[in-house]
Amino acid sequence: MSKPTATAAATDRAPATDRERTARKAGLASFIGTTVEWYDFYIYSTASALVLGKIFFGGGGDTTGALEAFGSLWLGFLARPIGGIVFGHLGDRIGRKKTLVTTLLMMGIATTLIGLLPGYDEVGVAAPIALVLLRMVQGIAVGGEWGGAVLIASEHAPKGKALSFGAFAQQGSPAGSILATGMFALLTQLPDDDFDAWGWRVPFLFSAVMVVIGLVVRLKVEESPEFARLRDEKRVAKVPLRELVTRHPGTLALGVLASSIGIAATYFITTFVLSWSTGSLGMDRSTMLNVLLVYSVIQFFTQPFGVLLADRFGPRRTVAALLSLNFALVPVMYACVSTTQPVIVALGICLLGITGAMNYAILAGLLAAAFPISVRYTGISLSYQLCSALIGGTAPLVGEWLLRSAGGSIVPVVIYQMALVAVSLICSLALLKRSREA
Numbered sequence: 120m121s122k123p124t125a126t127a128a129a130t131d132r133a134p135a136t137d138r139e140r141t142a143r144k145a146g147l148a149s150f151i152g153t154t155v156e157w158y159d160f161y162i163y164s165t166a167s168a169l170v171l172g173k174i175f176f177g178g179g180g181d182t183t184g185a186l187e188a189f190g191s192l193w194l195g196f197l198a199r200p201i202g203g204i205v206f207g208h209l210g211d212r213i214g215r216k217k218t219l220v221t222t223l224l225m226m227g228i229a230t231t232l233i234g235l236l237p238g239y240d241e242v243g244v245a246a247p248i249a250l251v252l253l254r255m256v257q258g259i260a261v262g263g264e265w266g267g268a269v270l271i272a273s274e275h276a277p278k279g280k281a282l283s284f285g286a287f288a289q290q291g292s293p294a295g296s297i298l299a300t301g302m303f304a305l306l307t308q309l310p311d312d313d314f315d316a317w318g319w320r321v322p323f324l325f326s327a328v329m330v331v332i333g334l335v336v337r338l339k340v341e342e343s344p345e346f347a348r349l350r351d352e353k354r355v356a357k358v359p360l361r362e363l364v365t366r367h368p369g370t371l372a373l374g375v376l377a378s379s380i381g382i383a384a385t386y387f388i389t390t391f392v393l394s395w396s397t398g399s400l401g402m403d404r405s406t407m408l409n410v411l412l413v414y415s416v417i418q419f420f421t422q423p424f425g426v427l428l429a430d431r432f433g434p435r436r437t438v439a440a441l442l443s444l445n446f447a448l449v450p451v452m453y454a455c456v457s458t459t460q461p462v463i464v465a466l467g468i469c470l471l472g473i474t475g476a477m478n479y480a481i482l483a484g485l486l487a488a489a490f491p492i493s494v495r496y497t498g499i500s501l502s503y504q505l506c507s508a509l510i511g512g513t514a515p516l517v518g519e520w521l522l523r524s525a526g527g528s529i530v531p532v533v534i535y536q537m538a539l540v541a542v543s544l545i546c547s548l549a550l551l552k553r554s555r556e557a
Contacts, residue, residue: 145275146287148340149268153291155333156264159230161299162322168394174238195258196512202262203504207497211359215343219267226260227330229253234323266500269483274343282484286426293419304408359497374502376546379539381482382511384475391518410465418476425477442544445474488554
């Protein structure tokens with residue numbers, strides 16, 4: 120085995136305080152970068168529930184337009200495994216940092232262009248085609264972003280803190296949701312005609328500003344010391360995907376299923392429930408967006424308690440307790456939303472969302488700990504993104520289909536969501552048996 124070169128050796132010799140400072144900087148960069156990425160991804164989800172059907176699919180706000188908009192939302196999720204494979208390969212071959220800069224640029228350009236697209240009334244079928252293509256670029260970008268952001272934080276972490284530092288990347292999800300929901304909540308104060316004409320475009324165009332901020336922060340971060348050491352010792356996998364599939368197929372399958380509710384829950388709440396409450400239940404969309412904004416803020420502040428509980432009681436007990444409680448609270452949330460009373464709706468969403476958010480905080484570290492470093496970027500990216508494509512991204516579409524098939528009854532949706540929680544619980548516990556953080 121060759122001796123470590125300057126990069127890894129310097130990291131090993133660095134004083135503890137310097138390593139901790141570098142680790143915090145990496146964690147902050149991970150958080151800011153994922154906030155930008157998830158903001159871009161979530162504004163599409165919110166817009167698909169509110170306006171994209173009528174603007175790009177000629178749906179006029181009816182059921183067909185909503186289903187087509189949710190279908191385009193799902194296509195972004197279908198593209199995410201492609202991003203996981205492509206950027207997972209690059210991240211495991213050339214490094215985390217360069218890969219993350221590329222994904223951030225891709226996402227920002229695609230999102231800004233969506234804000235500039237003409238609608239169906241102006242250019243006909245070219246409008247939805249262009250929208251879908253840009254949505255798929257978004258999917259490819261975020262498919263490569265998440266895994267690298269988790270690793271740039273967790274692989275800089277002090278010894279024994281990888282699970283906690285992985286949660287920095289997870290905080291980008293509620294932060295991005297806060298920004299996305301807040302922007303739309305503000306803009307829905309416009310008259311409906313103004314919102315449909317230009318107001319919905321503002322959040323997409325604002326992405327250009329956020330990407331610049333994200334790039335400035337991300338370019339200052341050093342490469343992951345664990346990857347630098349692997350590269351210096353010439354142990355980088357030649358074809359990470361092949362090594363992952365042939366040597367770790369069981370871990371990959373468990374990673375996909377363990378992620379189920381952690382990913383799907385966001386889209387049940389912020390997309391399906393938003394559409395159901397403002398459509399079938401007749402709630403005011405501005406009121407519902409304010410409810411979701413409150414939920415996002417509460418999620419942001421309560422989510423880190425998941426890793427604190429895991430540090431105190433162990434990941435296995437914490438995951439089991441959080442997901443068991445989440446399972447019981449699914450029907451409670453839908454019962455609360457069905458009252459259409461804003462305070463009760465907010466209470467139901469927050470009760471369910473907090474337990475799911477705390478489990479989501481643990482998910483990143485759980486996945487990272489399950490894969491060896493040589494295929495870790497590819498492994499956690501594919502686990503997360505395959506789940507996103509097959510389960511998370513289909514949640515609003517399946518929910519809408521189940522609702523319509525049952526004549527407006529929400530019961531099948533409740534059962535489906537509870538099933539996803541059960542799958543996540545079983546597979547998370549199985550994955551923890553293979554984890555160095557268990």
